[in-house]
Amino acid sequence: MITSQPGPSATFSPHRSNAIEATNLFKTYGLGEKQVTAVAGVDLSVERGAIYALLGPNGAGKTTTINMLTTLVQPSSGTASVGGYDVVSQAAQVRQLIGVTFQETVMDKNLSGRDALDIHGRLYQMPKATIKAKIAELVRLVELEDAIDRAVKTYSGGMKRRLELARGLMTGPQVLFLDEPTLGLDPQNRDRIWQYIRQLRHEQGLTILVTTHYMDEAEQLADRVGIIDYGRIVAEGSPAQLIEAMGADVVTVDGSGATARFVETLCQQNFVAWAKEYQEENQPVQVQIGLRLQAGRSLRPIVELAERSGYSIADISIKRPSLNDVFLKYTGRRLRD
């Protein structure tokens, strides 16, 4: 396609090397008393070709962050760039470069899957022949050959998600934003979606920013994970780094009594990396302890310390830390599916 405008195959601006950059990004809605801060100073950088997972509870600011990066809403303050182009002043270039899958299904039920992809291609002014070829290619990728000419209302949830993924890829994007691409899908469909994503990254070197509720997904697939809570990124790193920082083992103690004193004493011990107390609604108080050593040798001292501090243990469990524990440590909440 010969055009002076950046076409669907537009390339990164040469000025910067990171695919996504955000500095001190803020977004507030409403005015005065009713003002709500959805994003409160997000800093983000995603290397080209990386898969970055944004993890956070509902309302943490994941979707708002994506909305700003995809030029749908303007930041209240701070700057962000995608492919080296500013999301506010160079929105047109950014739009040529990105593909987006929104959280809620945004498909017209009465049109066929092919119509949806065709309309998308036309909106991006792709030549008709390219649209046709691209549809054929993507329909094979997401395995919708049999359904593509049927109305979208006959699709299952997984099929709709796959169609949306295909639509996000229609314009040959370099950066793909996926907002909860596997939300509400059964394990089989989740696996399929992730398989496509891996394949795309492998074949085309796509940069992918994904938000997800599923820890295991982030742990297995993302190169980097950012944990977002109350509109801020509270921890960031590769899944392995984040988990390593948790210590060798995590011990969870259920019980009652002088919890605060118990935690305080624990923190003074050499073998303890960190200790925190949690309480979830209608649940007994829990203490989580990150250990520097294998748990076997530490259990006895923990029990003794509990007795000395006046905390009586009801139950005790040991496990290797997971991203779930990382999440709990930084947000004080468990992420539920």
Next chain:
Amino acid sequence: MAIIIKDRLEQPATRLVPVSGQWRGLGTGVYTLWRKHMKKFSRSVMEIGGTLFTPILWMLLFGLSMNGMARDMKSLPANTNYLAYITPGIMLLTGLSAAIIGGSTLLMERTSGVIKEYLIAPVPRLAVLLGTMASGLTKALLQSVLILALGLLLGSGLSWNPLTLLAGLVFVMIYALGFVGVAAAFASKSRGMESYHALITIFNLPLLFLSNALYPLAQMPAFLAALAYLNPTTYAVDATRHLFYGSATEIGLLIDLPALLIFMLLSVWWGYRSFQKSVANPAG
């Protein structure tokens, strides 16, 4: 959390109006969306049937039964039957309903999130509004012409001068475009389908009865006639009745045309402003 930040977004969306070089994007965007909406329309039996059902009933029941009774209505223009007398009004009201129902696509796309696909596409945001308006207008014109044809079948007659026919259609178009603007404004402001649909009910009958659509202005009580003069339907009926059926005008084309143009421009502007506000913060 009350972090106070100067919100840049309260300004109207900066990308709404195309800057030079974006005109091609505007054209493509409008055409793509118009085409999409028309495709959906052609597949939606409910939308077509829902708009046409009431006016067809009006024509058949009211028009035909009143036809005999109204024959000796003194102020009815000579050589005009009652069916020809009421067809313009019913045709225009059909156009109005079609425009408002057509405008609900904007509301549905806004509330369901479909609009996000357009808003991040490299087409100006104005294209989203114009594409929707263009499809609303097309639907309104198609259905108006259908009512005109139905009247013809039932014996309303028609003046076959191509120039006056064309001029008549231009009036229908200006009138319908006015309500396309109203529809766009309501679609941008409404929170849901229920309140939007109440709109059709609110508009339909009062606009029909508070006009010269069913009875001449001269026979109306003064205060009703005063209200009728505030109703754009009155001017559109006056003009189309004259142009399509050769009846004498009650007001005159020279007043009808500017009155309708003012109505159309004001409501399109209103629709544009409301749309602009709604997309400045689509996720809010």
